[in-house]
Amino acid sequence: MNIDSFHYMENLRKIILAFPGTEEYTCFGTPAFRVKKKLLARLKEDGTTLAMHCEEREKWMRKDASVFFITDYYKNYPMMLIKLSLVNQADLKHLLLDAWKQIASKKLLKEYEQDR
Numbered sequence: 001m002n003i004d005s006f007h008y009m010e011n012l013r014k015i016i017l018a019f020p021g022t023e024e025y026t027c028f029g030t031p032a033f034r035v036k037k038k039l040l041a042r043l044k045e046d047g048t049t050l051a052m053h054c055e056e057r058e059k060w061m062r063k064d065a066s067v068f069f070i071t072d073y074y075k076n077y078p079m080m081l082i083k084l085s086l087v088n089q090a091d092l093k094h095l096l097l098d099a100w101k102q103i104a105s106k107k108l109l110k111e112y113e114q115d116r
Contacts, residue, residue, distance in 0.1 A: 005047030008084045012050070015093055016040065019100045020115070021108040035103045041096065044081070053099040054080035060095070 009031055016022050016033045022040065024033055032042030041052035054060065057080035060068040067086045074081065082092070101109060 004085070005043065008048065008050075009043060011084075011089075012041070012043070012096075015096050016100070019097070019104070019108075020111040021104060022100065035100060035108070036105060038103050040099055040103060048084055050082045050084055051079055052082065052095065053078055053103060054095065055102055056098075060091075 012033070013024065017024065019035065022033055022035045024031065026032060027034075027039060027042045028045075030043045030045060033040045039053065041050055043049070044051055051074070055078050057068065057070065057078070060080060061070070064086075067083050069081050069083075070079070071081065082095070084092075104112070
């Protein structure tokens with residue numbers, strides 16, 4: 001991993017590991033995060049692109065195709081790719097929280113709301 005990758009991972013850890021029930025693990029040989037054993041997000045092999053769960057990817061890709069995109073591999077999955085060097089931090093936090101909420105159990109959602 002390059003220096004940017006370490007920076008991106010530290011930022012992702014701060015955001016994602018604050019959500020109840022999330023854990024870091026390795027997926028396809030790269031750092032990743034999951035909740036309920038379901039993939040939430042993973043750093044791609046280039047160390048600068050994030051693959052993440054996203055139910056509204058078309059909306060985000062229309063917003064800024066230079067930041068949010070998919071490849072043919074992800075066409076049939078509820079996943080989106082994000083260029084971490086270009087993404088607005090508020091958008092990234094919003095997307096990660098939304099993805100977590102889509103996967104988390106009712107118990108985890110309740111725990112998150114109680115902590116707010």
